Amino acid sequence: MRNPSISTPGTSRRPAARTARSRIPAIALSAVLLASCGPGRAIPPRDPAVLKARAVELTARLFIADGHIDYPDRASPYEDLTIGTSGNFDEPRARKGGLNLAFLAAYVPPEDEDAGTAFSRAEERIDLVLKAAEAHPDKLALARSPEDARAAFGSGRLALAVGIENGAPLEGRLDRLRYFRDRGASYIGLVHSEDNHLCDSSMEPDPAHRWGGLSPFGREVIGEMNRLGIVIDVSHATDEAIRQILKLSSAPVIASHSGLRSLTPGYERNLPDDLVRGVAESGGIVCLAFGSYFLRDAYRSTHASADLATARDVAEAIDRTVRIAGIDHVGLGSDFDGVGFSLPKELADVSMYANLVRELLSMGYGEEDLAKILGGNLLRVWGEVRAKAEE
């Protein structure tokens, strides 16, 4: 649950309001590099080279999970995931960046709903993930559960989890949920950029919207996802739909790739603070996206490289989310391979998580908090949703 002591966004960049309990072990573990200044206050090293080295060491050692990578949408039959790709994601760069669990989005374009091709599209993209894991058991492992992901981490393999982006492939059939879960789906985002048969979209061009939140079928889907232990992803849904989801869901929900509307006023794709709190109160997590659209208002109008977000912007969005939601309710959802051209130069692909960790270290975050943000929180939530289903 949300820690009420850290519910108010502050103006300072240092997470001063975080509990002393969470900082002390970080200091103890990093006594060589972090000097202490009074009880519980971590002073980051000033030398950039020392900071960078510590960031690289932490990314190599800590479990890192990325909640949203669009690889299946841009995968090419001429590229091998374990050799290299022209996108933002492949196994060699994931290894270099310290990534241990990639949630790969089986994205279904909204047009597929009208065309009747949503189910086959989802199937094709899920197959792509399953086949990659099968073809390279020495380097990759399919994660159907947090336990699978931990086992892959233990054996030095990159875990791949399947997420479905857009509920269109359900095609009005509740039994498809069990089918997709059995195929490996860990989470389903109900909607994409247009209202669909489940849910209204925050990016729908028609402001009248189709449902005023969830459709009657969408409401049934929430209950069935809870029963089956599939994580509900609220990214792309309207505020009203998210409010209804939070009311209906008996399990924690996630935003697999979202930002904060307080940073981009008027951009409805990003979450307002009250819904960030709502997701946290469900026990869930907001995974922060790295694309400049999510982070910088100016970039959305100019698309100019001068207005591109930086790794510091991502770190500050994470810090702001920690202040709103609490340290247990924040994670990473880069949107790699979905927003390539708008990524910060220092976070341009999966080899670069250390640049984000460096910024968080410089803001005073210690190892225990970083472990939560980088992957611990997302694994915990996935496990809780599954445990609730099994109750």
Ligand SMILES: [Zn+2]
């Ligand atoms: Zn998306």
